[in-house]
Amino acid sequence: MLSKKTKYGIKAIVYLAKQEDRTPVQIATISKEEEISLKFLESILLTLRKNGLLGSKKGKGGGYYLLKEPEDINMANVMRVLEGPIAMVPCVSLNFYERCDDCPDESTCAVHSLMEQVRDNTLEIFKNTTLADLANQ
Amino acid sequence: MLSKKTKYGIKAIVYLAKQEDRTPVQIATISKEEEISLKFLESILLTLRKNGLLGSKKGKGGGYYLLKEPEDINMANVMRVLEGPIAMVPCVSLNFYERCDDCPDESTCAVHSLMEQVRDNTLEIFKNTTLADLANQ
DNA sequence: ACTAACCCTATCTATTTACTAGGATAATAT
DNA sequence: ATATTATCCTAGTAAATAGATAGGGTTAGT
Numbered sequence: 514m515l516s517k518k519t520k521y522g523i524k525a526i527v528y529l530a531k532q533e534d535r536t537p538v539q540i541a542t543i544s545k546e547e548e549i550s551l552k553f554l555e556s557i558l559l560t561l562r563k564n565g566l567l568g569s570k571k572g573k574g575g576g577y578y579l580l581k582e583p584e585d586i587n588m589a590n591v592m593r594v595l596e597g598p599i600a601m602v603p604c605v606s607l608n609f610y611e612r613c614d615d616c617p618d619e620s621t622c623a624v625h626s627l628m629e630q631v632r633d634n635t636l637e638i639f640k641n642t643t644l645a646d647l648a649n650q
Numbered sequence: 651m652l653s654k655k656t657k658y659g660i661k662a663i664v665y666l667a668k669q670e671d672r673t674p675v676q677i678a679t680i681s682k683e684e685e686i687s688l689k690f691l692e693s694i695l696l697t698l699r700k701n702g703l704l705g706s707k708k709g710k711g712g713g714y715y716l717l718k719e720p721e722d723i724n725m726a727n728v729m730r731v732l733e734g735p736i737a738m739v740p741c742v743s744l745n746f747y748e749r750c751d752d753c754p755d756e757s758t759c760a761v762h763s764l765m766e767q768v769r770d771n772t773l774e775i776f777k778n779t780t781l782a783d784l785a786n787q
Numbered sequence: 788a789c790t791a792a793c794c795c796t797a798t799c800t801a802t803t804t805a806c807t808a809g810g811a812t813a814a815t816a817t
Numbered sequence: 818a819t820a821t822t823a824t825c826c827t828a829g830t831a832a833a834t835a836g837a838t839a840g841g842g843t844t845a846g847t
Contacts, residue, residue: 515738517836520761527760539792548752553837559794572845573791588764601652615685623664623784624657627725627775634771638764647760654805676823690806696825709814710822 519595521549522557523647526566526591530583530644537569537576557595564594583645592639599639600632607632656732658686659694660784663703663728667720667781674706674713694732701731720781729776736776737769744769 524547529538540558544551558577561567568580579586592599593608603611604619605628612619619625661684666675677695681688695714698704705717716723729736730745740748741756742765749756756762 514735515761515765516834520739523761523764537792541792550837552839555793556795556837562793569793570845571791571793571843574846575792575844577793598651602657621787623787624652624660626787627660627779627784628652630775630779631772634775635768638767638771642764642767647764650758650760650763653803674823678823687806689808692824693806693826699824706824707814708812708822708824710816712814712823714824 516596518553518557519592521547521554522561522595523588523591524549525554525558526561526579526586527644527647529567529577529579530586530648532578535578537574537578539576542576561594566591566594579644583648584643586644587640588642588644588647589636589639591644599636600628602628605629605632607636653733655690655694656729658684658691659698659732660725660728662686662691662695663698663716663723664781664784666704666714666716667723667785669715672715674711674715676713679713698731703728703731716781720785723781724777725779725781725784726773726776728781736773737765739765742766742769744773 525543528543528547532538540555541551543549543558544554547554558567558569562569562577566580566586567577569575569577589599598606598609600606600609602613602624603609604613604616604622604625613622616622616625662680665680665684669675677692678688680686680695681691684691695704695706699706699714703717703723704714706712706714726736735743735746737743737746739750739761740746741750741753741759741762750759753759753762
């Protein structure tokens with residue numbers, strides 16, 4: 514299940530992608546427009562910035578803005594920053610790999626092979642979807 | 651992220667699918683072979699049975715067994731029983747649909763359309779994978 | 788200086804997850 | 818009948834995670 518953090522994060526970054534120029538948008542504005550708790554959104558935007566997806570400006574006229582053009586940001590990136598691993602089990606994760614304690618052999622594990630397929634397909638979708646795609650709807 | 655319940659449940663049902671005949675296998679046997687806590691496994695097998703995937707027999711010589719042939723049980727079914735919705739958000743779930751409080755219009759929601767694609771692809775994989783596929787590895 | 792806006796850490800509460808306890812029930816063997 | 822074997826079933830509990838919230842700190846404009 515997708516966390517609210519991820520859901521709100523996507524909505525927020527897509528909101529920024531919809532802006533015509535890259536002038537900063539205030540947290541309060543996004544909070545109102547997308548009906549997201551201001552404080553929660555604040556922490557979400559902070560992690561998006563710390564992970565290189567957003568830029569920010571302080572003081573009057575400040576806010577958040579995209580660092581790249583919407584068509585240059587794919588959802589695999591966004592998902593990894595917000596939700597963490599795309600795979601459903603750590604043992605098939607490309608970026609967050611962890612071994613299973615209980616699994617004697619990954620190559621013969623039924624769960625492993627099935628979840629590998631799911632990961633490949635999901636990743637393909639996320640990689641091929643950019644913020645521009647989502648903003649134009 | 652896949653819950654342990656689901657992971658263990660898949661391992662257990664695949665273990666049963668690997669049996670040559672459909673004579674009951676005891677919980678304790680599966681627990682040992684697959685390194686799953688006995689009591690936890692007990693509750694998992696119970697839900698699999700209550701949802702029509704397994705049969706059981708009490709008393710000596712009792713245990714759990716598949717009700718259908720492995721090639722007639724697809725993973726979409728298994729996943730829904732163990733993990734619940736296959737979709738990452740309730741608003742794109744086919745079997746567990748729920749509206750989002752905050753979303754004014756599903757048809758223009760970026761999260762919605764993206765997660766719909768993911769659901770379709772994941773579902774396709776689960777539907778097309780049977781226990782027989784997983785048992786033969 | 789004042790004010791607007793983000794920065795950052797810590798804390799809190801509710802829910803979910805992962806498991807455990809312990810007896811009830813049913814089938815089989817003797 | 819009775820003892821044994823094994824599932825049935827409800828309830829409880831500890832740890833982790835999710836979903837916020839609080840409250841001051843810092844920086845950039847005017």
